[in-house]
Amino acid sequence: MRTPEEHLDAVAGAIPGLSCQTVLAEAAADRILAADVTAPGPSPRFDNSQMDGWAIPAARLGSLPATLSVGPTIAAGADPARVLPGGLGEAAAAVMTGARLPAGTGAVVPVEDCDPDDFAAAEAAGAVRVPATPAGRFIRAAGSDLRAGETVLRAGDRLTPVAVAALIGLGVTEVPVLRRPRVILCTGGAEIGRGGPAGIPDSNGPMLELLCAAAGIDVARRIRVDDDPAALLSALDAALADPGGPVDAILTSGGISHGRFEVVRLALGGSPGAWFGHVAQQPGGPQGLTAHRGVPVVCLPGNPMSTLVSFRLFARPALLRAEGAAADVGGIAAIAAERLTGLPDARVSFRRGRLRVDGAGRLTAAQLGGGSSHLLAQAATADCLIRVPGGGRAIAAGEPVTVLRL
Structure with missing residues (x-):
């Protein structure tokens, strides 16, 4: 039996790094x-004004405060070399925020700090009273x-x-x-997606597609097959033959345990290097890792919560690692909102949970619903998985706990 960490390493090792x-x-x-x-x-590419104000000639800074004559206006986007070919000279020029400053500018003084305190009045008077200002003030220097x-x-x-x-x-x-990771999704089982008294809607297919989209993983194609291994292999071949770019992994859901009709295990279990076994966790104990036509096949269990947990623990971080991204593998720290008791054996349990910030500003995690892997509706409002170590260990309310965001 593998630990979750060992299985993640195996999955990540099977998926090569992506091209650029x-x-x-x-x-x-x-x-x-x-x-x-x-x-x-x-x-910035050039010296520009941080304010709507007056560009002051560097040669006049030492004589401020003073009344200066008013020159042309430099709007943002205007070339000051065309408006003032010889540079600023002795006059102050009105400059707008972001405008390139004319040659010879020593500082910019906000219009509201001058007298008169608006451009129109100063232009009408032909002069403006400027207070003392340090060199370089309100100039965004190039570089x-x-x-x-x-x-x-x-x-x-x-x-x-x-x-x-x-x-x-x-x-x-x-x-x-x-390149973004690109996958094929496959859900299997004769009961999946069929009506009638014994049929089960295919919720795992849409869930996986949406989980991939949220993680930045492209879905090349989504297929659904019954319990026929030959049909599964044919469907995978057809999906791989579709143009559109390379496929980095195939993600399957269901058909990997010990039943008579485990279609994924029957079809792919004989591939060289195939591994089908158990990981010491709940839910999502049954897991598989194999290959088809040289493409890694990450085989997730079929119960909805097992699929969700396994995607979050193994498929998502392995694919993001292949892209060179930092994946949230280890989780983050929170405070248990209630007592949580681990399984009596060595398996780690991942409980669906809800994160909240309490009155003291602490991030808390509360368990939602039961632990069975088919209870998808009870996970509808979950935004995290709470990691509870095995061995019968209890985590008291208020104690630290590790959570993985969903």
Whole structure:
């Protein structure tokens, strides 16, 4: 019997690292960088104004406070070299926030600090009274955020919306990223997806597809088969033959235990290196790992909660590792909202739970419903799994507990 950690290592080891591709920067959010990105130029690209105010000639700073004549206005986006070809000279120029500053600017003084305190009145008077101000005030200097050639982001960084904005602001239009994981989903069993008095709706297929989407894992195709091993192999072959890019793994749900009609185990159990056995956990004890046509097949148990827990513990982190992403494997710390008692044997149990912040600002986790692996409806509002060690150990209310976010 494997531990959960041992099985995760086995699954992750079966899925190779992903290749890289180049994508538009504006479409790269949540992707993993495949290489360092350096700044093609400085940020900001030029000295610009931090305020709506008056650009003051550097030569006049020592004589302030003083009344200065008023020159042309420099709007954001305007080229000051065209408006003032010789630079700022002796006059103050009205500049808007973000405007490129004309040559010779020593500081910017906010319009509200001057007399008169609005542009129109000063322009009508032809002069403005400017208070004393230090050199460089309210000037965003070129390169003050980043110098040309500096590393902006490093390989392995996840591109957040802010990171994407920073790249676009630097003029970076394309970035090298690791390809997103791409999988085939397969649910099996003659009873699944059929009506009648003994049929069971296929909830695992849609659940896995949505879990993949939430994790940034692309689903190439979703198939459903009955208890015929030959039909399963044929369906997998057809799915793998579909164009659209490489498939990194096949995720199956159900058909791996010890029954007479365990279709996945019957079809794939004889593959070289195939492993079907148990992991010391509840739910999701039965697990499998094999391959088909060179593609890793991660075989999850079919009871809905077992499928959910197994995807969260094994398939999701293994695929994210292949992409170079940091997966939340070990969980985070919370406080048990109630007493939790582990199984009498060595198996770790993962209880569906709900996270809350209590009056003291602590993150607490409360168990939802029973522990049986078919109780999917009782997990509908769960947002975490609570890890309870085995050996009959009890965790008292208020004690630390490890949780894995769903």
